[in-house]
Amino acid sequence: MNAATCAWLEGLREQATATRLEKPLIDGGRSAAEAAAERMILAAQLSLWLSGFTDVLAARQAWLDQASPAGDRDPAIVVTTSPVGIAVAESLAEAGSLLARSLARELVAITEREYRLWCIAHPDETHRRHVNVWNWIKLKVPEQRHAEFDRHPLRSGEAYWLHRAGIAGAGTADRRDCHLWKWTGQQAVLLEAFVTERNVGRLGDAAAD
Secondary structure (H helix, E strand, C coil): CCHHHHHHHHHHHHHHHHHHHHCCCCCCCCCHHHHHHHHHHHHHHHHHHHHCHHHHHHHHHHHHHHHCCCCCCCCEEEEECCHHHHHHHHHHHHHCCHHHHHCCCCEEEECHHHHHHHHHHCCCCCCCCEEEEEEEEECCCCHHHHHHHCCCCCCCCCEEEEEEEEEECCHHHCEEEEEEEEECCCCEEEEECCCCCCCCCCCCCCCCC
16 A cells, blocks of 8 residues: 555544534434344445455556556445444454455445545545445335335335445456345345346446435
8 A cells, every 4th residue: 555545544533533423423313223234234245245355456446557557456445334334344453354354454434424524635536545435224215205116015114225345446357236125023024136226227326326
């Protein structure tokens, strides 16, 4: 990791810390079972991603050789996720695989808001300094969007969850996935993997709200 990348990453960490001191992350108002289900989904995705991350870095290096020679071959790794996902990332880095522990210096887990605020002031749109991995669940899907998923009707008391996961800044390893789950009130159930959201268009287009 070069000096410019180190400074960019440390600045991001410092801003996230300061933001949370001023306004702590809150993930309240939900049952322990619901939070545990979210944690299970996010942990499974992040563990899968970490297990293949050497291939992600290899794809990034090939991409940099062709398109951005000045890009850092040892990038910062920014995981954007929910408060539950932040706890998952931190626990995996501390007690997970050897690869997860080796990435701990380069990796930071933050919220999407924290990431966007930092990038407004310190943009890295071409990903010369970082790889962004997102892994979060839209827990409240607006009712006006339910028609998109009417092939999977809900029962009373159930709710759709949209698990969004992807990578940017890794060349051919870049991806954007969305998986449809439902929360029954007691457990999370996978309804359909790799769904295409109508207001996104083809898989891989800009993310939906």
